[in-house]
Amino acid sequence: MTSHQPPPVLSVEKLIKDYPGVRAVDEVSFSIQASTVHCLVGENGAGKSTLIKMLTGALQPTQGVMKVNGTTYQPSSTKDARRSGIATLFQELQVVDELSVLENLTLGMEQSRFGFIISSDLEQRVTQTLATIEPSIDPSARVSSLSVAQKQIIEIARAASSGANVIIMDEPTAALSEREVERLFTVIRRLREQQVTVIYISHKLDEILSLGDTVTVLRDGKHIVTKPLSEVAGRAELIDMMIGRSVFQSYTVRSAVTDEVVLSANGLSNSLLNNVSFDINKGEIVGFYGLVGAGKTEIARALFGADKVSGSILFKGQPVGNSPKEAIAAGIALVPEERRTQGLFTNLTIRENIPVMNIRRMSDNGVFRSADELTAAVNYVEKLGIATDSIEKHTEKLSGGNQQKVVLAKCLFSDADLLLLDEPTRGVDVGAKTEIYDIIKNLADEGNSVALFSTELEEVLGICDRIFLLYCGSLESVIINGPNLDTTDILNVVTGGDRGGTQ
């Protein structure tokens, strides 16, 4: 029966990608049929991004074969992939705001003679492509006047008119409103009619169920299944395939948790948050869990006063939330999401990084307490197990885990009572992860409070006493951690399952 079918437009065979100490993609084999919408799902760390990076030429596989239309395919760059007809719609849009739609569509494809652009049928061709997928966009409009969704469509049209027959879309709806998502889906369906294959990656399972033809599930770098979505029995089966096992839990009920409220947030709202209210108790580790874009970072930054929100934040009875300076003075410290750009002073040494969040303690009538700085540096290097031969090492030369420990040391030195940790273990190896969890637990046992903002369910279930589930900027549900939690339910909530068809 297979012999009657044309060769798949794209296939991978026993594909392997190794990183030092970890196999991100483990002997993955599947194929994608032409003119379908092929969805790729899996938890964070399942290997989706690595796989996509290999398909687009950004990464080279360690082993294995990729084929396009039956012939071997070894892209060395994204440009190379484009030549083989595989285009990618990146999350960061690559359109030029100052140019018109038409100029954007022909960008890089202009034909010229002696440096002058000569007219060709190119413009007509791209205008036609745009008209077939989204007739409402005027080709002469300036791109800066378009919405994010429309810009995305310009990129899709550019890919389609450059002859791409496979378009990879990585979380394309992350920044779109409900209505814009519908319009994007219409575009994707039209593309399929035009014999274009779409590889669609999303965490939002409803999107996959309504849009996809076929789904491939990855888990822990391994290929679980590839089958038509018509044979999938709804969200529940998808989630089961994604988790596949009960999530490993090391959580034990902690005795240090009290009923004393240290922070209470009421009605936090801004463009990305929708009326979020919660309390954090003394000695407690609370987790904020949700997908990328669910509002975790926004809440962390709001509590810390880094971004403006409406609503009220009371910390130990006093209002906070106006500036990081005020938050630190009140006893709140933040480990920011981006360690290198927001947390560390990478061209300074470990010693010089640590005292920054407590400058009042470091100043003796304006004179810097250098001796205290040395002691603090040596203490924290030992206490947190920062692997270095000297406190004079520049932090840019440390590994990700050790860099994160330096950021933690900064926050601990501020003597905070409430620590906000935004993705504290991202890009950190397994060993350092466990050490960071131990540090967090010790802190909470000493009577501090910790708020952990994470996209990793395992992490949240491993150490948090209470977990707030977020979806699209709203606090959907609060659960108390314990042995009999149903992870399927949790995933159902954070992928929008509770919303039903109402939104």
Next chain:
Amino acid sequence: MSVSIKANKTLFANRRISDQMYITLLVASVATCLFLIASVLVPNFFQLQNMLNLVTNNWAVISLGVGVTFLLVSGNFDLSVGGIVALSGVLSVWFAQSIGGANALSTGLGLPYWLALLGALGGALAIGALNALFVVKFRIPSIIVTLGTMMVARGIAQVITQGSQRNTNLPDEFGVLGSLKVFGTSIQLPVVFMAALLMLAIFIERKMLFGRLTYWIGANPTAARLSGIDNAKHITYLYLFSSAIAGVVGILLSSEFQSGYSNRGMLMEFDALVIALLGGIAIAGGFGSVIGMFFGAIILAVVTSAATGLTLSPDWQFILKALAVFLAIMAQTWALTRRNQ
């Protein structure tokens, strides 16, 4: 217990010299080498008096370099210092000139001398405040803001002097400050000002919290803000500090020449920038030192005065400065990448 002490010792023992110290030593040795080469080539170059002259003749630019260095370390430019030198000099003259001179240029406001100096300093600080306002409040890139205020300051000076000079009808004490000999030696007050300023700046940079804040803000402004530092306030202080130095330099120069001249301090902002860069200060911020800037000034002084000694026409000065800058920057980049491999 003993284990912990051992670990402590290693953590300290491995304190090799920092990149900062490395670059400063590099700049200092380049300055020394150039001086020795010039001593061999140029007759009468290797003399104590000449060595002193290399520093004292450049007191104005080195003083301006202090403020510029702090701002560069914080990640900001200050191109307005040359203009402020002209403005504060002209203001001090105009305020001190007595009322009722023979023509407009010899008629001033007739203020008491001390008030004239305070007023001139106030004018300088106003330009610094303007810099801070646009950089901090309106978030306009500092290179553009200070390019603008450079012209504003010099423009006001130009209007007050009608494009010429004011040098008549001044009180007798006006010329004292700029040519005062101190400690019964031939050392003049402006040189003492520079020396004191250098000491103060090095102390602030190395020992005070203020210095450390400057490095943090320059190294990563986002992380600094998220660590509770008030970047806006600090950068405002830095601009006021730099403009105050430039104000004093302008007052001292106008006293030395007993005139207010709108073209005074022309291109000094660039010389101050050049010596800072020669001294190893990173244009991206977060790295550099006042001592480095000082040796950068020595390099520039040796190159230009040796060229004059070799009877090279002064027309070649700019080319020489350019060569010195390119060589110094390339040497630093090369040295740092080699070291960090």
